[in-house]
Amino acid sequence: MRTKVARRHQITIPEEIRKRAKISVGDILDISYESAARSGWKNR
Numbered sequence: 001m002r003t004k005v006a007r008r009h010q011i012t013i014p015e016e017i018r019k020r021a022k023i024s025v026g027d028i029l030d031i032s033y034e035s036a037a038r039s040g041w042k043n044r
Contacts, residue, residue, distance in 0.1 A: 001014055001016075001017070
């Protein structure tokens with residue numbers, strides 16, 4: 001699944017993930033980061 005970084009470095013969490021995780025407007029999320037080399041992600 002992919003998402004795009006917006007002008008103010010905001011990202012949209014896809015609806016499927018929001019529903020599964022029960023994320024609502026105003027919720028506070030803990031974010032973790034794994035380097036692209038280890039995760040297999042590529043910056044496109």
